[in-house]
Amino acid sequence: MAYWLMKSEPDVYGIDDLAAEPDGTEHWDGIRNYQVRNMFRDQFAVGDQAFFYHSNTKVPGIVGVMEVVSTAYPDHTAFDPKSGYYDPKSDPENPRWLMLDVRYVRHTERVITLAEMKADPALSEMPLVRRGNRLSVIPVSEAEWAHILELEKRHD
DNA sequence: GCCAACGTTGGC
DNA sequence: GCCAACGTTGGC
Numbered sequence: 001m002a003y004w005l006m007k008s009e010p011d012v013y014g015i016d017d018l019a020a021e022p023d024g025t026e027h028w029d030g031i032r033n034y035q036v037r038n039m040f041r042d043q044f045a046v047g048d049q050a051f052f053y054h055s056n057t058k059v060p061g062i063v064g065v066m067e068v069v070s071t072a073y074p075d076h077t078a079f080d081p082k083s084g085y086y087d088p089k090s091d092p093e094n095p096r097w098l099m100l101d102v103r104y105v106r107h108t109e110r111v112i113t114l115a116e117m118k119a120d121p122a123l124s125e126m127p128l129v130r131r132g133n134r135l136s137v138i139p140v141s142e143a144e145w146a147h148i149l150e151l152e153k154r155h156d
Numbered sequence: 157g158c159c160a161a162c163g164t165t166g167g168c
Numbered sequence: 169g170c171c172a173a174c175g176t177t178g179g180c
Binding site: 033034131132133134 | 160
C-alpha cells in the first residue's frame, strides 16, 4: 500500500466538500500534469491512503485523510468544452488525462501546517517542502506518513 | 498582489 | 531539437 499527499485549493474544493459527498466519495479530476497522470496510471492502487492538503490559502497544510477507492480512468472533464479543464487534444478514443476516486476518511485533529513540516528535519526529503516543487500529487513514504500522524497529536 | 520556479508551446 | 515566450502554481 502506498501513501500520497494531494493538494486542492479550499476555495475550489476543500476537505469539507469531500466529507459532504454521498458516501464521502468523489473523483479527483482536473489533473493536467504528465508526472501526476503517470502516478495515477502506474502507482496508485485501491486502498492507498492520502493526505488532503489545502493549498493557496492562508495557512497551507494537511487537513484530512482519504482513501483511494478506484484505479485511474479517463478524465471526462477534458472532453467537455464547457469545462474549465477542457483539453481539445484529449478525446474519448485516446484519452490523455486520467482521474480516480477517493473517499473521505476523516479530518485531521488540527491543520498540520506546511511551515511545521518544512521545519521538521524528518520531513526534509519530502518533495512537498522542496524548493520549486509544483506537483499537486506527491508521494509520501511510510516513515513520513507515520511521522506526520505523530505530529498531528502534538499540540502547542 | 507579487513573483520565483518550472512546464508547455511553437517558431525556426 | 533548441530555446524564448508564455502560462500556471502556490507560498508569502
